Amino acid sequence: MNLLKSFKICVIMFTLIILSNNTYAQITKDIKHDEALSVLLAAKKMAEKSNILVNIAVVDAGANLKAFIRMDESFIGSIDVAIKKAKTARYFNIDTGKLGELTQPGGIIYNIEHSNGGLITFPGGIPIKNKDGKIIGAIGVSGGTIDQDRAIATAGAASVIE
Amino acid sequence: MNLLKSFKICVIMFTLIILSNNTYAQITKDIKHDEALSVLLAAKKMAEKSNILVNIAVVDAGANLKAFIRMDESFIGSIDVAIKKAKTARYFNIDTGKLGELTQPGGIIYNIEHSNGGLITFPGGIPIKNKDGKIIGAIGVSGGTIDQDRAIATAGAASVIE
Amino acid sequence: MNLLKSFKICVIMFTLIILSNNTYAQITKDIKHDEALSVLLAAKKMAEKSNILVNIAVVDAGANLKAFIRMDESFIGSIDVAIKKAKTARYFNIDTGKLGELTQPGGIIYNIEHSNGGLITFPGGIPIKNKDGKIIGAIGVSGGTIDQDRAIATAGAASVIE
Amino acid sequence: MNLLKSFKICVIMFTLIILSNNTYAQITKDIKHDEALSVLLAAKKMAEKSNILVNIAVVDAGANLKAFIRMDESFIGSIDVAIKKAKTARYFNIDTGKLGELTQPGGIIYNIEHSNGGLITFPGGIPIKNKDGKIIGAIGVSGGTIDQDRAIATAGAASVIE
Incomplete structure (x- = not known):
């Protein structure tokens, strides 16, 4: 040759x-497992820094569970809440807290929580976007106050493009 | 010497x-079956003294059912309510009535009841703590008024350290 | 006078x-809660004597949970199995082991386990009869071998008329 | 003296x-989240070395989800299978494959899969023991052949004491 x-x-x-x-x-438009793991660890790191005990779930573009971790001594009940927050955020491509503003009595989508095997519509679920702004999954955090959960979820979601 | x-x-x-x-x-950090039985009987005794017909459930630290009794003529529908109260109290380490204050329309965790296969967030579920203040399980009581249920659950939970 | x-x-x-x-x-034709508690304790006593770790459930004539206890260190998975054995025994007024002979592939009620939210059709569930031979409930035991579970359930059921 | x-x-x-x-x-008797993460990564590493696409779940001593990861392109259906394998292994403290030998038609616990919201009784679920031989949780792996799943789960469980 x-x-x-x-x-x-x-x-x-x-x-x-x-x-x-x-x-x-x-x-x-699907989050990679290594990205999901990084998101998880970024969120966990922030939670640990603030001494907040949380459950963290990441779902992919198909709203299927991709990665999960529960910190020691965090609420057992938060396992399902974290997963449902992540799923809800991806089901409707929205911050779960924003969704909750519409599901109150008299709201335009009152009690939508009854669909999809149960939604969680208070803060803590955030869509994850890639650098192009495409949604590739979502993160759900539960265990702290709703403000803490939302902050940790937001930090986790943001970590994917850092 | x-x-x-x-x-x-x-x-x-x-x-x-x-x-x-x-x-x-x-x-x-896990309630023993003999402790669970004592909690059950202490709660039952108080209910009988007051002629209140209740269902009483005790779950362990893993939120798994440990002991249960349903008093004669008490509501059939209270079986599941009592068990869910106990689980809810352990899922979030809280008096279920306190949780319910946060899940009302406009509340910060509105409709969290849709998680974990169904939560009960009115009074009657109380975490059980040992002498060191560690949560070792929870008790759920249903069948009386919510004030009666809460009082019986509280008495049951307290009996473990008497 | x-x-x-x-x-x-x-x-x-x-x-x-x-x-x-x-x-x-x-x-x-309904088991009393004190009877249910006695059945529970009789079964527990026999299990402890033989060093067998079991879950014991008693349902009433309506097949609704009446009393339950889980021995320390017994299988977590046996909670539901014990309850389902008791319910199955009352649903069809039969020793669950006898029912299981009919649910095998080719059997006349093949896969009936899919009904009623899940049945358990191997030994360990026994109807409880009063002195007149009327069925007043059922007991389900899970955690030992199927022979041990059946023996403990049988002893528990028999204790109600002793 | x-x-x-x-x-x-x-x-x-x-x-x-x-x-x-x-x-x-x-x-x-409860796995720590850092241990659960290590187990996850040890199992993932082995899977990647062998080019096997799997879902890996770790539950704690209470059979509650502690950590999870789904490898890219692995079966979506394996999410639930992996979680159920881990839960089944802890529910009955057994290699799920061993359990499956007993649940076949004619087996002594035929159709136990109908309990606990659905069990998985083929290989891939393994209890996790600490250095003292105490069970602290379980791992479930799904996505490869059953032999591959079992080998990966076994390696993951073993990593906790290395």
């Missing part, structure tokens, strides 16, 4: 790799 | 070790 | 008591 | 007490 032939092969393979990366980047 | 004195010290320290072992038995 | 008058009062009261007992015996 | 000797004995016994306290800290 001569030098030219080798060079051609290199060009083709390089092109394939570039294409594969581009193609890949275009066809997916 | 003579031999006798040394022996005495050994006895004292041996006793301390034994005591420390006993302590271990006491600080374990 | 003379002797005759006193005697008459005695006769009337005696008759009332008898009537009340008879009436009582006729109008109820 | 002289003073020095007595003092030595005191030191030894004091050490024993301290050790006994340490032992307590070690024998606590």
Whole structure:
């Protein structure tokens, strides 16, 4: 094999790799498990710094559980609340706290919590967006006050593009 | 120091070790079945004294059912309510009535009842603490008025450290 | 008050008591909570004597939970199995092990376990009968081998007429 | 015996007490979140080395979800299977594959899968034990063949004492 032939092969393979990366980047809006793990750990780190005991759930673009961790001594009841917050945030691509403003008595989607096997519509669930602003999943946090949960979830979601 | 004195010290320290072992038995964070039964009977006794017909449930530190009794002629619908009150109290380490103050329309955790397969957030569920203040389980009472249920649950929970 | 008058009062009261007992015996086929508790303790005693860790459930004539206890260190998964054994035994007034002979592949009621929110059809569930042979409830035991569970359940059920 | 000797004995016994306290800290029967995360990552590492796409769930001593991760492109249906395997392994303190040998048609606990909201009784669920052999939780793996799932789960469970 001569030098030219080798060079051609290199060009083709390089092109394939570039294409594969581009193609890949275009066809997916789904959080990777390593990203989900990073989100989890970023949220956990913030919670630990503030001595808040939380459950943290990450769902993917399909609203299916991707990663989860429950801190020691955190509420057992927060397992399901955290997962439901993440799912709710992705089901409707919204901060769960914003959704809750619409589900109150007299609200336009009153008691939507009865759908989808149970929604959680108070703060703590946040969609996760990639650098292009595309939603690739969501994070749900439960165990602190609603303000703490929302802050931790927001930090976790933001970590994916840092 | 003579031999006798040394022996005495050994006895004292041996006793301390034994005591420390006993302590271990006491600080374990899970209610024992004999304790759960005593809690049940203490609550039942109070209910009978007041002619209140109730269902009484005790869950352990894992929020799993540990003991239960339904008094004759009490509401059938109170079986599940009592169990859910006990679980809710342990899920969030709180008097269920206190939780209910936060889940009202406009409340910070409105409609959290949709999580965990259904929560009960009115009075009657109380965490059970051991002598060291550690939560080892919870009791749920249903069948009387909410004030009666709460009083009976509180008495039951308190009986474990009497 | 003379002797005759006193005697008459005695006769009337005696008759009332008898009537009340008879009436009582006729109008109820439901296990009392004190009976359920005795059944529970009789089964627990036998289990402890044999060092078997079990969950014990008693349901009433309506197949609703009446009493329950879980021995320390027994299987968490046996909570639901014990309750379902008791319910299954009362749903079909049968030793659950006998029912299981009919639910095998090719059996006449194959996979009936899918009904009633889930049945358990192996040994350990036994109907509880009163002295007149009327079914007043059922007991379910789970945690030992199926032979141990059945023996403990049988002993518990029998204790109600001892 | 002289003073020095007595003092030595005191030191030894004091050490024993301290050790006994340490032992307590070690024998606590609940997996820590950092341990759960390590178990998750050990299992994930093995799966990645073998190019197997799995879901991995860890539950604590109370059979409640503690940590979870789903590898990219793994089966969506394996989320629930992995969680149920972990719960089943802790519910009955057993390798789920061993349990499955008993739940076949004609088996002694045929159709126990109908209890506890659904059990999974084929390989992939393994109890997690600490250094003292106490069960502190369980791991469930789903996505590969049952042999692969079991091997990964076993490796994950073993990592906690390495």
